[in-house]
Amino acid sequence: MYRGISYLLIIAFVAFATEVTAVQSCQDTTKNYRLDSVMVKSAAKTPLASSRAFAVGTNIQRIPQESMDRIKSMSLSDLLKEQASVYIKEYGRGMASYVSVRGTSSSHTSIAWNGMSLSVPTLGQANLSQIPLYFFDRMDLHIGGSGMLYGDGSIGGSIQLSTLPLWKKGVSGDLLFSGGSFSTLYGAGTLRYSNGKTESRSSLFYTSAKNDFMFANNTKPGHPKERLNNSSYENLGAMQEVYRKFRDSSILSFTVWYLNHDREIQPSVSLNDRPETYASVNDRNIRGAVNYINNSNFLNYRANISYSNDYQLYKEDVIESSKFSAVAETEYGSGAFIFKAGFSAEHTVPSAGSFADSVKENRFYIYGMARYSPLSVPGFMISAGIRGGQVTNGEVPVMPSLEVKYTLLNKNGHTLATRGAFSASGRVPTLNDRYWGGIHTYLLSEKSNTVEGGVDYSWFSGNDNVKGYITLYNSEVENWIRWLPAGQVWRPQNIPVVLSRGAEVGASFGKKLGGVIFELNVDYSYTSIKMVEGLRENDPSRGRQLAFQPKHSARAALSAHLNKLTFYANMSFSGERSTLDIYDILDPYFLTDIGTQFESIFLGHRFVVNAVIKNLTGVSYQNVKFYAMPGRNWNLSLRFYF
């Protein structure tokens, strides 16, 4: 099968090269030129500014739509591994997968869909492999503390996923089918209808995989090759959205999704041949929201009510939680000034055998933020805000922020800007932290203070462009929650101080050569995250890099576009990490994926074929120790638009 895919790629590459030759003689010089930035003022109604509009001094990475489209049949975990300089901790292919931004834990990065949290309230985190990319139209990755903007759990960063109406009249949609190694199948479809005032979107997906790949067992002499057992999964989901636009341009929308994940839990390599230890888990998630947005000339406002239910069945244990939320916010904009304020309220009802029946949580937030871009100081922007609140049996830390950006140079295609930000973020202990096996009111909320600064540079000339950025940061996290043994039980404790320091460097290059547009994106992260004050004075891990956190990580994405054909390669490097044992070092690994995408019209409809070989060099690696990852594997997808 690899040979077949290889042939396909070779054919695609030859076709690509042929097109290069053909097009070199008839370049269309009217395309793909950039213009200098200009300021356009309008009295037209402007929509409610997203939180990113206030993040003037921090780095927000918007994942390109084409990158998302290329792997729509995969999960958020796959997208982040490919497109973002964050670390993903995963317990196997399609298994539990969690994000780490700047060395912080997965519960330190908030993940939201249209502003509605996707984290499970009991755990305070979301399994990225269970978030289907197919549903989403846009993703922003906000690197760095951002509690003021996004609320609880945004100590390391935030991932904001969005679905958007197209307002394209008539019936439209797409069908997506893909297949790949290890009996991986994927099928999805979206049907949209719009009459210009009302739009409906219905999406469905189903995916399954046996995941029976071969791996080297590093717990047996000679590292014998074994076939992975008990690692199949079967996921399905449905989403329905309805948007209604009114005469005053206000929009009322209703969205709901249902996800069902049935998966066997991949055993550690040492348990691969021990069927008596095999287990599986079933997760079901429901999210629903009603949203109203009204945009007037100067005053915009939004109201949202939502409901979520997360259910998990593991062996005989059921953990379930239901959350009701309401958000209302308003924005006033005038000239150089934007002010936004709002409040949110949440009521969460968990249900688990280890929780007391009476456990319920009420949470309330209030926030305000402002951005000022004085016309008298061109290129200067400053934003500030604050968020606070209350929670049952806990404390919501006050989360202020101050961000500035100043464009030093904007001339002849060169733009050079400096930025800086201070933010305080926090995380209220999860329901598990506070109520598992008792009421742990002694537990303090996590708090962080982050200072960061950086430089952004961009240049363009004709079809060529260069972008780059450098960010340095220092983030001190107090009361980092960790579960520790306490005799016969494990209970959460606050680690006094964990310090995260590092640098993020990135660059992108674009150049058109003979009709071919080449793009190269590279990112490198240096992450130093250490416990500087522990619970024990003589803790050997004090002052050392936290477990499973690489100091060095990098990625690169290279693509070449020629009309309807794209050839791309993605590379990622994860540096060495330790396990909980500081002497147990996991090898670094370097992964390479290559692929090609062809887009054309068939019977008047656009279709896209994408083929990719992942882990091209067949690197044998483990992201989390003892959890096998696949060697070389392939995926072929066809997406048909109508």
Add this chain to the structure above:
Amino acid sequence: MEKRIILKIVFGFLLFTSIVACTKDIDVPEYQFDKKVLVLNQGNFTEHSASISLYDEVTGTIQNRVFESANGISIGSTVVSGSVAPGKQAYLVCNYPDKIEIIDALNGKIASDPITDGLASPRNVIVTDTRIYVTNWDYNYEVTESGIWIYPDSYVAVYNSLTKEFIKKVMVGTDAEGLLLLGNRLYVATREGVRVLDTVNDMLGQVALVRPENVTGAAKHLVMDQNYKIWASFPDKGLVKIDPASLEVESVVEVPVDAMDGYIAADYKEGKIYTFNTTFDQTYMPIEANIYSVDVESLGTSILYSGSYFYGVGVSPSSGNVFTAEVSFTSNSVMKTITPAGVSVGTATAGVGTFRFLFF
């Protein structure tokens, strides 16, 4: 002469005795100690991060992760106990997956294929020149009213020590834990009390069930003192002294014992039994951890050494030093050596969850 007696006793403690009569006149071969210690690091259960360290009592140096260094592979499980046999082979009892790794104690190299047959949550092992006995919890469990998991189908698995072949299993009640072999009697700590089994012809029939009156909870671990008296830990109460001849309880000593593990160690030179215990405040923070000393003659108790969180104790037959470790299970442990007078004489960073010290 004194050394010879001590070595005899130590040999008895190491539990690889031949089947001999239960008397002070038994004659056992002398055992040459290399003054080395295999330090067992249990690891974090969810991470399979068990490891083995090798400590040299003469140089005071420690070598961590000797199993990985020697074999190029990881143990990949949770080590729950171990024992060193006369040929300096160490038997490491592992859970998740269940196996008994057999290594050369001197260098950590795998000596033979692991034992896997007949194991179901194995707990402790003793090795004689003909037999290997292993307590197992089995997988079947019940949950008590207080939420504690108990294992009512516990058993002892018997193996041929030469071929490592599984011979049989004998049901012994609930939560089978520590083992001790003295003469032809196998003592097994269980929730019901200390079961005494007859090992002749591998019959393993029950001779007696020893349970002190007014002592609740399970028996956890067993050691023998220099007078050939058997001591059992009952964490609910303390230590129970048993006369192996009459199989009667001689004394009950109230002393704190670790509730989860209940491990104890015997000091043959000083005539002491050591226990350890950590107490926690209402916020589950450890507030006090002590190594307790019980005099086998006077039955007096005292605190030998204090720290923040102890999870194991051992006594070196060579130096007489007491070994323990400050643990957290989420990072490496700090192993400590303490003189019989309670003075700390050394520390070393070991693996995660240091809990047993196998002297050889």
